[in-house]
Amino acid sequence: MTESSSSAEVTTKTLPDVLSFWFPKPGGSPDGSREYMNDPSYIGSQMNDWFFGGDAMDEKSRAFRSLIRSEGAKHSASELDKNSHEDLIAKIVLFDQIVRNAFRADPEAFAYEDQVKEILEYLLQVTDDKQTEISEDALSAFVNREDVTFCDCYFVGVALSHQEKAIFHGVDIRMYDYVAKRWPDTQKMVDQAVEFAEHHVAVLRRFGRYPHRNEQKGRESTPEEQAWLDDYDNLPGWAKSQLTKKE
Template sequence: MKAARRLAPLALLARAYSSATKAESQRLFDEINAFWFGESDRLHDEGKASFQKWWFQPNAAVDEQIKQRFSSVHSQVVASKAHVDNAKETADGTLALIVLLDQMGRNMYRGQAQAYSGDAIARSLAMYMVRRKFHEMLRPVKQSFVYMPLMHAEDIEAQDLSVQMYTELAEKLSAPDEDARNDGFGRFAEMHRDVIRDFGRFPTRNKALGRETTPEEAEWLKTAPF
């Protein structure tokens, strides 16, 4: 009689959550978007300013809150692409998984290789939205998060597309549009693309990913802008 093969914990998670129902997925998408963008989905005045502060500035308390609430499902999606098929049915669903994988992963695992474990899936979801123009169904501030996996990619074609999308977003909007932060995003996208053009990768990730830093990268890191 053959002994039962034991599955590693991550494999068990993958098996358990690989076929989420649409209702389960929708609850998850709603929770992610409400947490990240606010219950009212109206990012203005003091509320918007407070969100932007922890979106783009390290905050240990927020990081821990995200980890407590979303680390389990982050692992599930990375391991088995749980919820991905259901996410692709709506713009908000796809956005939610992009935020989970591309943004929340970086909050939960700052300075660790795991911070980038969801990048490939997030990038494929971003490309899915752009090709089908799903991103155009979203408010400008949400569109800007759709393009971030492209800006985070160690791939020059994705970087070129990132700059293109942020440029197009800025051109569509009447200035000033406080909801989109288009000027800052556009410049930041160009800065990311320049790094990939120069090095083919982000030297700031070398330590976390166990990569050897070249002398040229070491010199750049002395004054790295991000």
Template sequence: MTAARRPWAADLLHYWFHELEPRQWFASDEVVDRELRRRFEGHLAALRVRPATEFLSDRETARAAILLFDQVPRNLFRDDARAFATDPLAREICKAALRKRWDNGLSHAGKQFVYMPLMHSEDIADQRLSLRLFASLGDSFNFRFARSHHAMIARFGRFPHRNELLGRRTTEAEARAIAAGNAW
């Protein structure tokens, strides 16, 4: 089933890349969060239990699914462990899309969001791949974030700023890293 037959996918891609401005992608914005909740929370709830293969029929559906499972929860569930609950599904779709080379020919922004689940991963192999992919974009701003995410995983094996939400104990070194601004 293509994105054209999945109205949620076409709607999400249009909303994210044409209705939002780039400055809104990572900002804490109640208006954006409310609109994402209204338009996509039901799809997130219904589709999060589906296998990754269901979203790999075409490039546009895969891109939309990556957004739905990686970015949308971060907007809908700020300061809540549910923000990370669908990260594994987003990563699985991301990696499959990369194997299919579906990032080829995408705009800079399109590639950035295909790669984002790797930056959000607490697995060092994913972080290494994230570094390579973000470096290939030639964008020092995003590469700086990829490097800082990698540094936290290389140092701690996890993102310390997630500890409280995920019920993990924070070490003194992790607390210092968070205080130094390593919380995104």
């Protein structure tokens, strides 16, 4: 952790704050309704903050550092069934999205991948460490749950893309088939999400992991990985964004 990590940190943010920050409710939306999270216009309006928010979004995200650490410390895979669906989505956003803004180019940006892995396994019915594939039934069941929104699926898909564990490779692409069927008016966004996922899985299938994380995770790069990293101009933007230095 960085020098800002301290046992004296006070957690003032909550999991509901994560959802209201990442998915701000538009004016006029009824209390308790999450229907706006299926609206293509709303989703499109948030894309810039989600993926291109820059320093301003990083600064806002740093307010969640203590919550990230406290939720990470008390996380238990065996107690995930005690969480509401919205809490689980908030934790995915917290540990997979906000953390990357809050700890940009710092090892802590990738320190909560196990927590995300366990939540994904819970949501997609992975019950055995020896299981090698996520079933179509599990994907369909998740996407078609009454309490699931497009945005939930979208950020579960992004989290799947970020996972290095082989069982998740390409699962986001398969899941988006069900997403497009449930919300056909989001097809354009689904197509973009599939393209994003394909770029990620191509790197995973080539290296078995993400080389741009090696330095932060204390891993030694192979010669092939180093050659990929050294070709900075051709690195995808999502890989460049977490490098500690730009050659």
